[in-house]
Amino acid sequence: MVKFSDEKLKKVDEIVARYPAGKQKSALLPVLHLAQDEFGGWLSAESMDYVASLLHLEPIEVYEVATFYSMYNLKPVGKYMFEVCQTGPCMINGCDDIIKYISDTLGIKPGETTADGLFSLKTVECLGACGYAPMMQLGKTFREHLTKEKIDGIIAECRRNAN
């Protein structure tokens, strides 16, 4: 059964308090982020139901939001998700080669996860780093001015951190 720690439950209360009384639904997006971080990097039906119960919402209110926003993962993903931007400015700066290189190196296509569960590759639309293209999001941070050498370095770094 999924459940937040007391510390995280305190965080939920803190988030709810940011909004007017009785408008705790406003806390849904931040609390879903919290749930995704806590419960394995994705939102299972169980996690979403848990969030619904915390915020006194109907489960459907949570599902409809979780399915709308692209950052909520509705199925399990790798420990490290490479989210590579493929919109105009990144395309101009060679993101297609970067995507292909990651794909070849890890042996997965966009949307797939490696068998060891370590890496996922996802193509995304503009992340607001057009001047530092090509780029990808990895966890909470952006990795910019990507080259094949940098990708090798990032993969090695992830493998090191995973152990």
Next chain:
Amino acid sequence: MGRKVLIDKAHIEGIRFYDVYRKNGGYASVEKAFKTSPADVVEEVKKSGLRGRGGAGFPTGMKWSFIAKPEGVPRHLVCNADESEPGTFKDRYLMEFLPHLLIEGLIVSSYALGSNATYIYIRGEYAWIVDILEQAIAEAKNNGWLGKNILGTGFDCEIYVHRGAGAYICGEETALIESLEGKRGNPRIKPPFPAVKGAWDRPTVVNNVETLAAVVPIINLGGEEYAKIGIGKSTGTKLISACGNIKKQGVYEIDMTISVEEFIYSDEYCGGIANGKRLKACIPGGSSVPILPANLLLKTAKGDTRMMTYESLSDGGFTTGSMMGSGGFIVLDEDQCVVRNTYTFARFYRHESCGQCSPCREGTGWMEKILKNIENGKGKISDIDLLWDIQRKIEGNTICPLGDAAAWPVAAAIRHFRDEFEWHVKNPSECLQRNYGLAHYADPRPVAVPA
């Protein structure tokens, strides 16, 4: 050197933190504003001629004056930090390097509008910036700039950061409000406007990050003094995020007195086209605005020098002009393919359409499919006319401007680069090997002389 009033201090070591920011004149505008009435602050912003920096360019002071003030109903200011327009990364720069400038602008603006709870709606991907902003808010609060009875004025204000979760549409103000309320980002039908019925049905003003940061120099200099920067109705400075095939990509503050040519080629700004290539085209204000070929970018159809101002960039309307938009300046050199670029934008808008209105939901996907075919040498000449027809039927037929934003780049690409599209169709295997190139897009245009 152009005048800078926003990011002139960004290079100072430690400016991200309160002490350094304060030592360098930070929070002076709050002290100054609090000595006057909220109405006086609105008046200064009106005098400044400041126009919304998010893309629409609507006069900020006027927007503020629309806010309804029903008795006993709280009002809210919401800062739109959902920067997602391809080509645009200026708000990120401001928040990352000068978080206190935004907080300072938010305090003054909250005071002007009577907002006791102000929200920063930030795009979910800028996750690390949430930490930077929350730290700045905590510092400001510890030093008495936020909380109850600020500086003894009786004015209370709290600022909260609300993180989105990946949806371009939430940059549209009513979708942003829906998202703030914990719902899907489906834009609302206007009226009622947010100024009357916004977040939680309360009067709400939504402004862009750069707009709210600009309130600081406006109060410090005075509205009239600020309005002296720039040309005509393009007052003040504008942040331009420049990217694509230029030597120096990055965020520049311009005082709206320079030409497009100077912006691209001078060493103070972009430093020219990278790798000794020639300029082919440019999208001067983010992916939604019309793309222009080099010969229409540097000079207007009338033969005038095109300037980096709201008026000059839109000179010629959509037939021969473009827009300032969000300031996302995307430069394409002679090696770039306009069809491919347009295809990536169409894919973007299909991905970001909220699905509420049929013309946008169906049209964006249809355009993407056709453009993908043309790009891959599988298109027909009739596809080009079909694309034109689809974009016409999206534009103006949707609840929010995302439909227009998806239609315009396709329309402009066909309008100015139709021969490049036709070349793709007529040379299906060659277009997979090479791009169309510069062609005639930089040639001087004949200037029509009135009889």
